[in-house]
Amino acid sequence: MLCLRCGKREQFADNLCENCILETITPVEVKPVVHGTVCPSCNRILHHRSWEECPGNLPDAVLRIAADSLTFMEGLKNPDIELSVDSSDSNTFRVSGKVRTNYKGLLIEQEIGVEVRISNVLCTFCSRKSGNYFEAIIQIRGLDGFTREEVDRILEGIRNSVASAYRKDPNVFITREEEVRGGWDLYMGDNSFAKQLSQKLHDTYGGETKLSSSLFGRKDGRDVYRYTYLVRFPGFLQGDYLIREGEPLKIEKIARVVKVRSLRTGREENLNMHEAMSLRKLRKADVEMELIIVSRSGDEVQVLHPTNFRTVEMLLGGRSAEEETITGALIDGELYLV
Numbered sequence: 001m002l003c004l005r006c007g008k009r010e011q012f013a014d015n016l017c018e019n020c021i022l023e024t025i026t027p028v029e030v031k032p033v034v035h036g037t038v039c040p041s042c043n044r045i046l047h048h049r050s051w052e053e054c055p056g057n058l059p060d061a062v063l064r065i066a067a068d069s070l071t072f073m074e075g076l077k078n079p080d081i082e083l084s085v086d087s088s089d090s091n092t093f094r095v096s097g098k099v100r101t102n103y104k105g106l107l108i109e110q111e112i113g114v115e116v117r118i119s120n121v122l123c124t125f126c127s128r129k130s131g132n133y134f135e136a137i138i139q140i141r142g143l144d145g146f147t148r149e150e151v152d153r154i155l156e157g158i159r160n161s162v163a164s165a166y167r168k169d170p171n172v173f174i175t176r177e178e179e180v181r182g183g184w185d186l187y188m189g190d191n192s193f194a195k196q197l198s199q200k201l202h203d204t205y206g207g208e209t210k211l212s213s214s215l216f217g218r219k220d221g222r223d224v225y226r227y228t229y230l231v232r233f234p235g236f237l238q239g240d241y242l243i244r245e246g247e248p249l250k251i252e253k254i255a256r257v258v259k260v261r262s263l264r265t266g267r268e269e270n271l272n273m274h275e276a277m278s279l280r281k282l283r284k285a286d287v288e289m290e291l292i293i294v295s296r297s298g299d300e301v302q303v304l305h306p307t308n309f310r311t312v313e314m315l316l317g318g319r320s321a322e323e324e325t326i327t328g329a330l331i332d333g334e335l336y337l338v
């Protein structure tokens with residue numbers, strides 16, 4: 001059958017030949033100018049009165065807005081949009097590229113050119129953040145004996161978990177961090193996350209937690225509370241030591257209980273948090289050292305005492321002594337292998 005329009009070529013679809021199909025359809029409708037609203041702080045895009053996640057930086061937001069403004073003819077299959085920002089002048093962006101698609105088996109390629117004008121509006125999440133909005137405070141205490149690096153590592157861990165939660169819920173952010181005596185106060189944008197985080201800190205580092213709340217005001221006829229989560233560190237981290245009636249215990253793991261190993265007997269046991277916190281604590285860095293190995297035979301090793309430089313015989317107890325030194329701990333004048 002010949003094409004009904006030109007009468008020259010074979011029909012391809014819709015009683016028309018390929019050329020006549022291409023000449024009569026508009027696969028993609030392009031508005032010459034498109035307006036979009038983007039948050040200047042986080043590049044979220046306003047879409048039908050709600051803020052949606054931006055795929056990246058401002059040009060990415062512009063490309064998303066340009067792609068969203070395209071109207072596709074019915075019956076098009078798998079449109080593949082390839083756009084890039086050619087130039088920009090303050091908040092006006094020139095976007096061009098092409099759309100490849102398929103109409104009833106006929107491959108279609110159309111050039112696109114569109115101007116995107118961006119207005120900047122602070123999104124609800126960023127305006128909350130900049131307005132010092134917070135629902136809860138996490139008070140971290142008991143950091144006195146820790147080094148600056150250790151405290152930084154703890155804070156870094158907190159910031160990382162906030163950042164990954166923020167990707168799913170933009171209400172999760174730290175409004176303000178304040179260093180106070182013996183710790184830090186973290187002002188949190190979202191109460192349920194603050195609760196979760198304080199529990200996680202407790203599970204990871206041990207210690208004690210306490211919740212308190214205060215009436216903050218009324219909203220929509222309901223009382224609004226602000227919550228304070230006190231997270232008190234136990235004064236030790238994994239790898240530190242506890243002394244129970246002269247017996248040194250190395251802290252192997254902290255969870256809800258404290259798993260320790262006796263340096264005298266090698267026996268492991270779990271202490272409850274309360275008991276562990278009541279014992280004398282020694283920091284790893286204060287007692288551990290590398291001991292120089294003088295000789296070894298079988299399961300015994302002779303090392304140099306770090307203060308009186310006498311040789312001391314010690315039982316390896318299955319530890320390897322392949323290096324020139326071995327890690328030990330000097331606790332109350334006694335030398336132990338750890």
Ligand SMILES: [Zn+2]
Nearest residue numbers: 003006017020
């Ligand atoms: Zn034709």
Ligand SMILES: [Zn+2]
Nearest residue numbers: 039042123126
């Ligand atoms: Zn924002």
